[in-house]
Amino acid sequence: MRVLLVDRSEETRDMFAALFLNLGYEVRTVATATEALAWVPLFRPHAVFTGIFLPDQSGFDLCTLLRKMPQTASALIVAITGHMGPDAARLAAEAGFDHYLVKPVSLDAILATLQAPPGSA
Numbered sequence: 001m002r003v004l005l006v007d008r009s010e011e012t013r014d015m016f017a018a019l020f021l022n023l024g025y026e027v028r029t030v031a032t033a034t035e036a037l038a039w040v041p042l043f044r045p046h047a048v049f050t051g052i053f054l055p056d057q058s059g060f061d062l063c064t065l066l067r068k069m070p071q072t073a074s075a076l077i078v079a080i081t082g083h084m085g086p087d088a089a090r091l092a093a094e095a096g097f098d099h100y101l102v103k104p105v106s107l108d109a110i111l112a113t114l115q116a117p118p119g120s121a
Contacts, residue, residue, distance in 0.1 A: 005029045006036045006050035033062040040071050047076040060095040067096040078113055
């Protein structure tokens with residue numbers, strides 16, 4: 001399984017990359033939506049985990065764009081954020097996210113997300 005991680009925080013990217021590598025996944029990490037969109041045709045991720053507050057555009061906008069790309073139209077797309085506003089879950093669903101996780105995220109939550117049917121959380 002190929003996982004693309006998108007987050008402005010290098011610490012967050014490194015932590016999740018180590019987790020997915022230990023699970024046996026192939027991983028690419030990027031800091032911006034622009035970098036993520038450039039990697040998609042080359043890497044063809046099965047799953048994308050992204051922050052919501054990216055330097056160049058929101059994770060909501062990124063998810064909408066990913067859903068329009070043939071390589072990620074049916075990929076698992078998960079938002080991981082430290083902020084949970086009252087409308088965040090609704091906005092995430094409207095953008096096309098399958099799951100919306102709030103930090104700190106446990107290993108059990110990540111594993112459950114990977115095993116759950118898309119759109120079930």
